[in-house]
Amino acid sequence: MILVWLFVLPFIGGALCWQIERFGRGLPRWVALGTMFVVLALAAELWFIGDYSLTLLGARHVWVEEFQVPWIPRFGISFHLALDGLSLLLVFLTGLLGVMAVACSWREVQRHVGFFHLNLLWNLGGVIGVFLAMDLFLFFFFWEMMLVPMYFLIALWGHNVPGGRGRVYAATKFFIYTQASGLLMLLSILGLVFAHYQASHVITFDYSALLATPMSARLEWWLMLGFFVAFAVKLPVVPFHNWLPDAHSQAPTAGSVDLAGVLLKTAAYGLLRFALPLFPHASREFAPIAMWLGVLGIVYGALLAYAQNDIKRLVAYTSISHMGFVLIGIYAGTETALQGAVINMLAHGISAGALFILCGEIYERLHTRDLREMGGLWSRFPFLPPIALFFALAALGLPGLGNFVGEFLVLIGTFKVDALVTVFAASGMVLAAAYALILVQRAFHGPVRGPDTAMLQDLNGRELATMLTLMAVLVWLGLDPQPALNLSAAPMHAVQTLFQQAAGTAAAAPGMP
């Protein structure tokens, strides 16, 4: 039941936020904050009560926590939620960033506070649903459902950046990209289900049942592509990334935090949970292409980040770059690389989230996000610039912080598989240093631009508390990643086993490379 509460709570909280606004404009914020704290507490409780060391018994998953009731028996669809270490880590991240998203919009959002928090919480509820769903129909349900509130967040509370095409344009673009690719995934899901039906005459959408569905290599390849495209758009992988910079630059701060911190992770999660285990052979064949796409993303994202003048766009492009590491880690398929991808997801969620919050805070004070109009901010704030420096260093992969652990594990794990990819991917870490330092340099150092040189109002207690929390988590991930690694070890081992087995059978089959 605790799993049901995990995703239902944000929905209840959101509805409450909307209605409670009539009693006071500040109330929705407190309700939303309380809701996300409860979600976080539930996730923590699950961490303490569960045993996450064993989640694979033979070929079958053993879930730490499970909830299943029939839903649409006509198609063998059940309302099946289940939790393992990977889900828990990501739910935890969602809860944490949810709290941060509510906190960072405390002053920024002044219009329609109740409806804003309804959208924010419903989006987070949908994301948690994605991380828990173990029925493909249910997964798709949540996957699409979380888009609508996000659309509203961008379209209604976003910024109209001068020179940009407006927030409604960005929101619509985001929605169409993700929704259209989602429909391809729906086709693939149904294709898989009917393939399973033809083989076993049982119609079901259940994840465990659909694993190891026998099908022809060609069909597997096409179905895998359907899943991959949906996840590639959301991750984003480079040819499909076009929506991301627009969405980020127009979104409100909370929307960006949510988008970069959590929504992008649903795609990586989807690859790990569905694309690889359901189609191991095709994924195996596809792996080199995917890894090179990852390299392309790393280099392209880093180069474009370097060239941006808008700080939010800059951070958005760094996301593309970091997600390239995740993609490589996932498709390298070794346990080290997979574990690295997971740590990278967590660390990027926190560091990018924090950078977006900082962007929002700078914008609140300067009313611009243009790096050309900044400069010399170091002398005008006591706290904000060093904190920003900290997260910029995290983004460039400074040892001792979470991102380093993730990227390092990915590189080590990939080296055995494809040394050339590793070499090019490693160049991304150099480029990361360039864009992270140019960000700090242009924003905080140099002469003060503009006529106004007075001290600016620094971070208040709320803002400092959020920043310090995120810094602490990042340092903890950097210095002692083992607890997190322990949580994801079993699921990653399972993925790795399936992936390697596929290699064995693929090699044994005649005529296969």
Next chain:
Amino acid sequence: MNAMFTTAQWLALSPILIVSATIVGAMIAVAFRRHHWWNATLVAVGLNLALLAATWLVLPLLVDGLPVAWQAPLHALLGPSPLPQFVTPLLVIDSYAAFYMGLVLAAALATATLSYAYMEGHKGNQEEVYLLLALSTLGGLVVVCSRHFAAFFIGLELLSIPLYGMVGYLVRERRSLEASVKYLVLSAVASAFILFGMALIYSQTGTLLFAEIGARAAAVAGAGQTILLVGGGLLLAGIAFKLSLAPFHLWTPDVYEGAPAPVTAYLATASKTAVFALLLRYYVEARGYDHRALIDVLSAIAILSIVIGNVLALLQDNLKRLLAYSSIAHFGYVLVAFIAAGPLAVEAVGVYLLTYVVTTLAAFGVVTMMSSPYRDHDADTLWDYRGLFWRRPYLTAILTVALLSLAGIPLTAGFIGKFYAVAAGVDKNLWLLLAVLVLGSAIGLYYYLRAMVQLYLRAPWVRRYAAPLNWARGTGGIMLLALMLLMLWLGVYPTPFIAVVQAAVLGGQ
């Protein structure tokens, strides 16, 4: 011919008989005394009774899906279902017919309710619209039961002819009249196509019964096959006019825009549903699926409808026109399920039409609430809806859910419909059609979102709204809220509805 009906046949016919009696009653009542509330209520009660009768017919078939403990007492209470019944060579009342009768009646009821809210402000005669509505509904009922070309044609004309009057009901309005004439002319042309098609098919098979056509068509050889095909094609063209499928869709946006909002709702739901149900029955019983060429034509029509409907909708600034183009696209989607053929396809069509009817009624319901015949035209430009959320949040919520449902987003009815259509297509490997469906849906998102976001943007000035603050207290408002709940229910827990649709099987032979 023995004209004596058995009790079971009377029972099976009861929805049609009740509506007929309602029509006579309404005519007498209008002649006796004009009173808006009384006349509307009379028709509504009649339609409700007919709906109950149709429901009663299917109920015994649904019992088996319930928990075992309830089955025996319910079976004892309800008795065996009288379905299917063949009433004269013209009509068959099977559970399929009963389901679609229910759908048509429910849509007609919703239209009556909306009309009441709409016509309150009308200065001319308000009462005849209910009479016309009941007449057209009767036509719809006959259409879904027909298994014979004669019943098919009589039903279709009975369905269409009152619609000319309904579309042009606001006679002092140019757009309404124009729409009526346009619909009249094109509908007559479509009827001529259908008649000619029937004649050609009859010339080769010598029968008007669907089932016998199927059996005898296979034996026709040589040039006869060509004539049969041409006949089938003409029939299809006529039906495509009625369903406003591309390339026979040209009348749709003008008529949707010109007709009073509740009439548009009826036109888009009850009328199209009935005709589509008939098309499916005809194809199954007369073995239209055996003709590869006809299926290819249908595929082309589906692709054209999806593409043209969605692309042209992109350019619309008028909500009614936008919904008109979107309905063209939606019938393209249903055609994908239709082409898939087989039991899953019949079920998919049923579910899709159910979700479509509920959604479309809600969308046009909101338009109705926002409009009134006082003004020179309905509130139909997107501009009229700008910032509506901040003044009428619940009305906006209904329209939002309806638009999301039309776009096929999960949590709403439309998603279940689309899921079914895609499932039917995947089952039969119709990859080309599915690719077009995905593409069309992606394009469709743009205009649904464009319409939806208008509701939430701040209006630059305070606008006057026709929807009064207490709109939700009237029957129309209550019905709209119910429709919204139904859309969400269908989207979240469709199992009971699936059971109903599954019970609706074609019983003719």
